[in-house]
Amino acid sequence: MVRDQVRFGLIGTGRIGQVHAASIVADPDATLSWVADPYLAGAESVAARYGGTATGSPERLLDSAEVDAVLVASPTPTHVTLIEACIDAGLPVLCEKPIDLDIVRVDALRPKVAASSVPVALGFNQRFDPAFAETRTRVAVGEIGELEHLSITSRDPGPPPADYIATSGGIFRDMTIHDFDMARFFLGEIVEVSATGARLFDEGAREHGDYDTVAIVLRAASGAIATITNSRHSAIGYDQRLEALGAEGLLLVANAPSSLVSVSTSAAVEAKRPYLDFFLERYAEAYVRELAEFIKLARGEESTSPTFEDGRAALIIADAAQRSAEEGRVIRLTE
C-alpha cells in the first residue's frame, strides 16, 4: 500500500529555498514538481539539481495542476499575496516566517485563512529541532514540574549586511521572532512584553535605527516568565541555548558541538572546537522534520505544524517588543 508522493511547488530559490528543495527530494513522501523564482536562473539551477519544472512565474506553478502543496521561500513582502493565491488554488502552503512585517496586512489576510479549509503552515523550523522538541515534550509530561522560567539565548555568528537590516523589520521581527514563537511553544499565551535594546557594535543597526543586542522579558498567561537574549554577533559560533526551569528541575539545551574531540594542554583543558557555524548546519534536522510534519498536514493527517495564528501571534509580540524598547515600558498584550 504505497502512498502517492506529495508533489511540491517551491517558490523562491535563495538560500532557504535550496534547503527546502534538498529536504523535499530527501523525503520519500515528497517530490519536487515545480520551482518558481522571478530570478529565472535561480529556479533553473534548483530544478537542474533537484528536479522539477523551472519557471519565473509563481502563478504558472500554482496553475500547473502538477502541484499538491506549496513551499513559499520567497522574500517576506510576497508572503501574504502568495498565501492568498495558494488558498485560492486550494493548495496547502508552508510559508517561511514571518507572514509579513506589517500586522495590518496580516490581519487583513486573517479572515480568509480562517474561513478556508486549506492548511496554512508557518516555517518556525526551530520547533522541530530535536533538542527543543524533546525538551518541550519532557516539560509537557511533567518531568520538571510546573514550568516557571524559560531562558532562551540566540546569537548569530555575525551581523547581516546593512542592506538587509534596512528591510528586515528590525531585530525583533527578524531574529527574535523565532524566540517569541519558541516562548509560545513552551508557555502558550504571552500577556506582557518588556524589551531592552542596545547598539553596541553593528554599524548597520546604528544606521537604520535598529538594535544589535536585545534582552526581552515575557510574562505568560500561566504566570511563568521567559527571558530572551539576542545578539547579532557571536565570537564563539552560532549560540543557541535554552533552559526550562520547573518547580522540580531544569532542562537545558546545550550548543551543538562541531566535534567529539577535546584537547587539553598546559594552557587549557577540555577545549572544544567552536560551535556549528549557523542555522543551516544547526537546524539541518529541524528543516527535515518540519517538512515531514507539513506533509502530514497537506495530506489531511494530524499535524503539529505551526499555524497562521502562530505566525500572527509571534509578530504581535515582536511589535510589542519594538514598542516596549522604544517607550521604556511594559506592553500588555491584552490592552
Added chain:
Amino acid sequence: MVRDQVRFGLIGTGRIGQVHAASIVADPDATLSWVADPYLAGAESVAARYGGTATGSPERLLDSAEVDAVLVASPTPTHVTLIEACIDAGLPVLCEKPIDLDIVRVDALRPKVAASSVPVALGFNQRFDPAFAETRTRVAVGEIGELEHLSITSRDPGPPPADYIATSGGIFRDMTIHDFDMARFFLGEIVEVSATGARLFDEGAREHGDYDTVAIVLRAASGAIATITNSRHSAIGYDQRLEALGAEGLLLVANAPSSLVSVSTSAAVEAKRPYLDFFLERYAEAYVRELAEFIKLARGEESTSPTFEDGRAALIIADAAQRSAEEGRVIRLTE
C-alpha cells in the same frame, strides 16, 4: 618582621556572624577579641568556641580599647547606627549588606561616612568568590574584548520563612542586591532598570506582596546590558551562574559540583550529584577572602573591599527594580 594581628570585635552572632568568627580565627593576621550580641548566650557561645570576650552590649565592645576593627553581622535595622558608632570610635568596620532597607536612612548617614577617614566596607562577599573574581579580572584584561552582555542566574534552594519575607525588604533588596552589586562589579554605573516579578509558588511571598521569581534587565552607562534571574527555590540545589559575553568571547562560571564523580547507566549518562547546598558552602572561600581584603583596608593598605557607596548604589538599583516591577516601566537612574 611579624605584624600585629588585627583584633576584631564581632557584633552579631547569628549564622553569618559565626561564619565570620571562623574566618577571623583562621586568618593568621586576625584575632577575635570581643563578641557582642544582645542575645548574650549567642555571644558567649561564639566566644567559647572562637575566643574573645562576650558581651550583650555592642557599646562595651566599641569602648573596650581591645578592638582594632569591627565586623557588623547584626540585623539590618541596626547597621546604620553601628556604622555611625564605629566611625565615632575611629574603628574600621566591615558591615554586612544591606546598609539599610531605607535609602533615606542611608543617605542621612552618607555625609558622615564621606567626611570621615574611617574605612567603611560592605559585605558583598560574592565579589571575592574565586570564580567571579577570576572572571572579572579576565574581562578586565580584555580576554573577551568589550563586554556586551552579563547574565546572572541566582536561585536559592528554598524560600525563607514567611516571617523573614515580611521584614526582608522584598526580594530585590534582600536577594537580588547581590546580583545588582555583581552587575556593578563588572559593568560599573547602571543607568536603567527594568524588572518583572512573579508569584508562582511561595505562600510567604504572596502573603507579603513580594515576588518569588524575578527577571531584571539593566543597562550600564557603557551601553552594555545585564540580565538577572532569581528564584526563591531551586530543585537542583543552589544555582549560581554567571556569563560574561564580550565581542571576542564568552566567560562562563558554572555551578560548583559537590563531587568529582559522575554516573552513567542505561537510564542516563554523566549524571552528577546536586550542587552545593547553599551560600555557606558555595561561598566559603569568598568569606575568607573578603575578610583578608578588609584586613588590608583596616591596616590602611590598598584594598578592593566594596565601599559604603557600593552598598548605597546597589540599594538604589534595588529600589528602582521594585518600582519598575510595580509600575511596569523602565526606571532611569539619572532621572
Added chain:
Amino acid sequence: MVRDQVRFGLIGTGRIGQVHAASIVADPDATLSWVADPYLAGAESVAARYGGTATGSPERLLDSAEVDAVLVASPTPTHVTLIEACIDAGLPVLCEKPIDLDIVRVDALRPKVAASSVPVALGFNQRFDPAFAETRTRVAVGEIGELEHLSITSRDPGPPPADYIATSGGIFRDMTIHDFDMARFFLGEIVEVSATGARLFDEGAREHGDYDTVAIVLRAASGAIATITNSRHSAIGYDQRLEALGAEGLLLVANAPSSLVSVSTSAAVEAKRPYLDFFLERYAEAYVRELAEFIKLARGEESTSPTFEDGRAALIIADAAQRSAEEGRVIRLTE
C-alpha cells in the same frame, strides 16, 4: 566537466551490505549497478530499494561488464575467494574486515595482491570517523607533541548470539581488530602484544572458550604504548572512546551524545540520555567517508583507504593477542 559515476557491484546484502548500498546511492560519484547474494531475496530487496540488477551469483556480477568496482560485504569465509576473483576481473575491491580469520589463507593470497595493480581496500571504517580522523590529524601535525600513550575503549551494547561467537574467530579477531587497526593508524608498527581476557557475564563466550572482557597493551616500534579495553556489553550504550596522550597534551574523543539536552533535578544534575546505540548510528558518517575514499582509489586517485597489508597486520596482532591471553606472556611480533 562531469565525471562518470563509479558503477558498484555489491556482494552481500546483510546489515552491513545494506549500509553500503545506502552510502553508494547517496554518493553523487557512485551508482549501484549490480547486487549479488546467494540468498537471492536479499539481493532483490536491496536492488528494489537502491537500484541495480539482482543476482544470486557473485560471478555473474563480476562478469557483467557493468561494474567498475566491487564492495564485498559477504560472510568472512568468502572474502579471500572474492578478493581473488576481483583481482582476476581487474575490479578494484573494498572488502569488509577481516580478510579471513586464518592468517595462512591471508598469506596465501598476499603475493597475488602484491603482484597486481588492482586496488584492494579493507573496510576499517573507524579510520573515517570524523572524530578519530580529526584526532589523528591533530596528532600528526604535532598539536600534542610526541605521542606517548594511546588509550582505546570499545564496548558493545550487548553480546552477540552464541552462534555468532562460535564462528567469529574470537573477540580479538572479531571486535578488537578494529582497535588494533586504530592503534596502527595512530602509532604505526606494533612490536609487542600483551593481552588479558576474562569471562564475566556472557554464556556464549564461556561456551565457546572466548572472552567477553579483554584488556590489551601494545608497544609500538616508536616506543609508545597503547592500551585497549573491550567488553561485549555496556549498560550505558555503545561506548567508543579514545585518548591520545602526547608530551604536550591530551586529545580525547568522547562518546557521541544522542541529544543536546541534559536534565537536573534534586536527584542528579546534568544527566544526559544514553549514548547512540550501536555502530550503524555511531559510525554512519564514517561509512559515507570510507566509501568516498575508496571511490578515489578505484579511480586511480590518491587515497588513504586501508590496504590489504593493513588488514593482514591487524589480524597478526589479533592472533598474537589470542596467544598472549592463552599463554600469559608478551608476544613479540618480530620473533
Added chain:
Amino acid sequence: MVRDQVRFGLIGTGRIGQVHAASIVADPDATLSWVADPYLAGAESVAARYGGTATGSPERLLDSAEVDAVLVASPTPTHVTLIEACIDAGLPVLCEKPIDLDIVRVDALRPKVAASSVPVALGFNQRFDPAFAETRTRVAVGEIGELEHLSITSRDPGPPPADYIATSGGIFRDMTIHDFDMARFFLGEIVEVSATGARLFDEGAREHGDYDTVAIVLRAASGAIATITNSRHSAIGYDQRLEALGAEGLLLVANAPSSLVSVSTSAAVEAKRPYLDFFLERYAEAYVRELAEFIKLARGEESTSPTFEDGRAALIIADAAQRSAEEGRVIRLTE
C-alpha cells in the same frame, strides 16, 4: 563529655611531614606534642609553626610519655625500624607508604605486627579522597552492578630528580603502588599482574633502568580486570582519573578542576584552566580524612585505616609488576 585530644608524635618533617603537621593541628581531636627529625632544624621549624617539642631523636619522642600516637613521615628505609619501635613502645602508628622497598624486610617485620595489639596503619591517603571513597561506596552498594573493569589513570606533572629515581625502588614501588592499593580497595585480592614499561622522555629513568611510562593489567580473584596507566609527566597538570565499570553502569572520577570558569572564543569553546597541580592540592582533603580515621584507630574505635597487610600486599603486586615488565610475562601471585 569532651574527649581528650590524641597527642601526636611526628617523625619526619619533609614535605609530607609538614602536611601531616597541619592536619594534626586542624583536627579538634588531635594535638602535636613532639616533632622529631635528625635534621633538627626541620623539626624545630615545624614545632615553631604547629607546636610541640622538637628533637633530633625519634627515640626521645617515643620515650617522652607525652605521645599517644605516632605519625611516621621519615624516609622509607627508616619505616621498618620505626614501626617496630612504635610497637615496642605500645604506640599506634600511621606510617607513610611504602613499608619498605624490600619485601624481605617487610616479611621479617610481619609476625611482630601480627602478634601485637598495637595498631599499625599505612598511609594510602588516596583511599580517603572524597571522590574515590564515594565511588567505592557506590560500587559496594551495587549502584552499577557487579564490578567488571576498573581503570586508573595517574600521571604526575613532571618527573622527579634523577637522584630520587635512584633510590625510589622504581616507578612500580614508588608511584604505581598507590594504584595497586586502589585496585585492591575496589577489587580485593589480585591474582595476576601483567606490566609493560617504557622509557620515553625521562633521562633519570633511563639512567637508572627505570620506566617513565607504564601500563599494567591486573586480574582480581573475582575475575574482574583492572588497567592502570602511569606517566612521570603530564602537560595538562596532575592527571588522576578512575573509572569503575559494572554490569549496570559506569562511575567516573574526573580530574579536579582548578576553577569553575570556562572560556569560549573563536579559537576554542568551553576551555578550562589546567588541573590542580599536584598531590598536595589534589589530595588535601584526603590527608585530613586519613588522619581522622587513624585517630579512631588509635582510640581503639572501629576504623577503615589501611593496614600493614594492605601495605605488604601492594608491595607484592609492585614486585610482581617489576618482574612482569622485565620478563615479559604474566606473574601469578599465587604461584
